[in-house]
Amino acid sequence: MPDSSPLTGGHRPIVTAAEMRALEAAAIAQGVSEFELMARAGHAAARAIIAYAAPADTLVLCGPGNNGGDGYVIALALAEAGWPVRVAALAPSGTDTARQAAEGWTGPVETLDKATAPASLLVDALFGIGLTRPLDGRLSAILARLGEGAGTRVAIDLPSGVATDDGACLSPPLACDLCISFGAAKPAHYLHPAAAHVGRLVIAPIGLAPAHSDLTVIGKPRFAALDADTHKYRRGxxxxxxxxxxxxxxxxxxxxxxxxxxxxxxxxxxxxxxxxxxxxxxxxxxxxxxxxxxxxxxxxxxxxxxxxxxxxxxxxxxxxxxxxxxxxxxxxxxxxxxxxxxxxxxxxxxxxxxxxxxxxxxxxxxxxxxxxxxxxxxxxxxxxxxxxxxxxxxxxxxxxxxxxxxxxxxxxxxxxxxxxxxxxxxxxxxxxxxxxxxxxxxxxxxxxxxxxxxxxxxxxxxxxxxxxxxxxxxxxxxx
Ligand SMILES: NC(=O)C1=CN([C@@H]2O[C@H](COP(=O)(O)OP(=O)(O)OC[C@H]3O[C@@H](n4cnc5c(N)ncnc54)[C@H](OP(=O)(O)O)[C@@H]3O)[C@@H](O)[C@H]2O)[C@@H](O)CC1
Ligand SMILES: Nc1ncnc2c1ncn2[C@@H]1O[C@H](COP(=O)(O)OP(=O)(O)O)[C@@H](O)[C@H]1O
Ligand SMILES: [K+]
Missing domain, CATH: 3.40.1190.20 (Ribokinase)
Structure with a gap:
């Protein structure tokens, strides 16, 4: 018989976009507002950025959905921490929650276009788990130009352009240095080709119920110590x-x-x-x-x-x-x-x-x-x-x-x-x-x-x- 059964450990859940939305819905059903979740996400992301990078002139790109909403919260939190922050929006916020976040940002909002000036630190809050199709070519080109002009590139939830569930790149994402995601990792954080654009991954808790998923990312294994009286055959x-x-x-x-x-x-x-x-x-x-x-x-x-x-x-x-x-x-x-x-x-x-x-x-x-x-x-x-x-x-x-x-x-x-x-x-x-x-x-x-x-x-x-x-x-x- 082999030695007492060794253990492995540390599997962490990976959730799909639908599973993430279900976790969010469960939290909302418990009485947490969607805006509260966004505020937690945005503040956690701002803390992660501050922990990662020295204060720098920062450009936050905000998309039309809740990923963009996170962006406005982040911009405000960084500005309150004394960082020089600009915001450029692709389009007006299209959800009530993102609009509420945008209203919290009292600074100017630039229109994201080919004239948008780069910054040392670029925050990509364009699209997250709601991306449904490739970015149009014009937007991709703007994103690439701003990415090249930045010293540090940060993705909020996911680099915009990657498909959450299968890790495909629907359009060329930024090669990010840091990606801050919420609640649990998504398949695209680990599956290639998307994973190559994620950089360092931080999963920020936002108070959702623990995720359970059949899909996990493997953590450091743990093994039981060998029995003191083991012998070579029992070791296997x-x-x-x-x-x-x-x-x-x-x-x-x-x-x-x-x-x-x-x-x-x-x-x-x-x-x-x-x-x-x-x-x-x-x-x-x-x-x-x-x-x-x-x-x-x-x-x-x-x-x-x-x-x-x-x-x-x-x-x-x-x-x-x-x-x-x-x-x-x-x-x-x-x-x-x-x-x-x-x-x-x-x-x-x-x-x-x-x-x-x-x-x-x-x-x-x-x-x-x-x-x-x-x-x-x-x-x-x-x-x-x-x-x-x-x-x-x-x-x-x-x-x-x-x-x-x-x-x-x-x-x-x-x-x-x-x-x-x-x-x-x-x-x-x-x-x-x-x-x-x-x-x-x-x-x-x-x-x-x-x-x-x-x-x-x-x-x-x-x-x-x-x-x-x-x-x-x-x-x-x-x-
Ligand atoms: N779930 C949670 O618990 C929490 C989620 N949070 C955050 O919310 C994010 C999800 O937000 P979301 O659902 O609003 O989707 P999002 O990624 O902003 O994109 C949707 C918008 O983009 C549009 N659109 C899509 N593709 C497009 C394209 N190629 N080109 C142009 N437009 C395109 C799409 O329009 P449509 O497809 O309807 O035309 C829609 O308007 C999530 O990633 C996280 O950051 C946190 O706040 C905390 C809690
Ligand atoms: N780019 C990569 N990053 C990480 N691991 C890799 C990469 N390319 C290959 N590997 C790993 O190296 C191993 C190669 O195995 P395989 O292709 O069977 O090689 P061989 O047949 O020559 O022994 C696999 O475990 C694979 O996961
Ligand atoms: K993003």
Whole structure:
């Protein structure tokens, strides 16, 4: 049995525009006015701006809706704090609440047009969750010009131009330094391409009921300490299926990552033709000969074997995948598995008999599941439901979904991870967490976070080989 079940923690809710409006409506039903919510939002945003930037000449761009209303509150709060503030409006306020906020601003209101002069600090309060279509070309050009002229760009709720729920850029948003949102994060804060325009994200509480959502952003995981009397098998025994003699590196990377992620025992199941290559490179990882699907199944069926990683540089070994799945123990399916089951998600689903995590990148995802419609979150949720297992779709905005509807985005990563072999390391980390007894969804979430943290520590010059060696520091800092 693995050590007492480790915990993961810190998932924070992400809400769609409709869920945000429902939270707002619930607060209003409790007796809070919409204007009170706007005042809280605007003041919280002004405080966040003051905390972020030194006082500077500021231009607040106000749109016609309540995002613009927030803008007027912010302008007043900054002016009261002594900041030199100008306001430029796209159009008169179109809601009662925004009008009330606009009336509170007693300074001049410029018309936002091509003559509007830039300022050092630009506040984009044009559109938030109410954006329904691209900004017109003229407005986009004005926004871009003012953005270029500013030293600091701040988005209120969302950079104007991004679609709240799927992270699309309907028109080019400002590349913001700071984004202040209210109550809970929205998908666009984490999903690309929108996420690249968000900068530092501050979620300001405005007194709404806690958001509950099936979609979360992954926080720092927490693990229970090892039992004092643990032994190597209780920490988890991971098997990694090796590839042919000319492609042995990927499985070794996964094996090393599994070791460093905390597995007490890692075995590389190598074809006999690749034994020498593997033996020359491995020390603590145990090497075992496994040529046939039966060999794989037998090794995994051993009572101590906790999880198996299969796919990295596996080669055309569909029967090994089938044999491994028949055992019903936890598996990580990666890389070549998606080629072996191209366009056959239904066939793969029938074979999955135990807990499983699939870790495709975009190309592999399409190879297995086809071109699914919807946002990245919707596509991964649909894939998880279809395959009956956890699916982790890699990328700068890794999305993980379970067949029961849970979904999460990992935003804790680094573009330094875009290096060959980095995905093999991720598969090994998740294998270790499965062998340690984590539920597959939590193993995938925590694995993505740990992998991302290692990537952040590695930074420029990182190669996949470095990642396992960074994990001890990652794990040490979790406490
Ligand atoms: N929910 C909450 O709890 C709280 C919400 N708060 C704040 O309210 C914001 C949501 O406000 P909102 O609903 O008024 O929408 P908003 O984003 O201002 O845009 C709507 C306006 O823009 C227009 N419009 C849309 N697209 C357009 C385009 N491309 N080009 C031109 N026009 C376009 C659209 O017109 P229409 O589409 O009807 O023609 C409408 O007039 C939210 O993001 C947050 O900042 C906070 O105050 C605190 C509590
Ligand atoms: N721009 C990026 N920002 C953050 N993480 C990234 C980025 N690009 C790739 N990654 C991560 O790096 C890993 C790459 O995996 P993969 O494409 O399978 O590589 P390989 O097959 O070479 O091992 C994934 O975990 C992915 O999420
Ligand atoms: K905005």
């Amino acid at each position: 025994h991971v098997l990694v299926v090796g590839g042919p003699a000319h492609a042995t590196g990927a499985a070794r990377l996964a094996a090393l990552a599994a070791q460093r992620a905390g597995a007490g025992y890692v075995t590389l199941l190598s074809p006999s033709a690749a034994l020498a290559a593997n033996a020359a490179q491995l020390t603590g990882v145990v090497l075992a000969e496994a040529d046939t699907p039966r060999d794989i199944a037998k090794a995994l069926a051993e009572p101590r074997a906790g999880a198996l990683v299969i796919g990295p540089a596996l080669g055309p070994e569909r029967h090994k995948v089938i044999a491994a799945l028949e055992v019903g123990k936890p598996v990580v399916l990666d890389a070549d598995v998606f080629t072996l089951f191209a366009n056959d998600a239904a066939g793969l689903a029938k074979l999955i008999a135990g807990p499983a995590v699939l870790t495709p990148h975009d190309g592999e995802f399409v190879r297995l599941f086809g071109d699914l419609p919807g946002s990245k979150v919707e596509r991964v949720c649909a894939a998880a439901a279809r395959i009956g297992a956890v699916v982790l779709l890699k990328g700068p905005d890794t999305v993980i979904a379970a067949p029961d509807g849970r979904a999460a985005i990992n935003a804790h990563a680094s573009s330094a991870l875009a290096t060959a072999g980095s995905g093999d390391v991720l598969a090994g980390i998740i294998g270790a967490l499965l062998a340690r007894g984590l539920d597959p969804f939590e193993a995938a979430c925590a694995g993505a976070w740990l992998h991302g943290d290692a990537g952040q520590r590695g930074g420029a010059g990182l190669i996949a080989e470095d990642l396992p060696g960074l994990l001890p520091a990652v794990l040490a800092d979790l406490a």
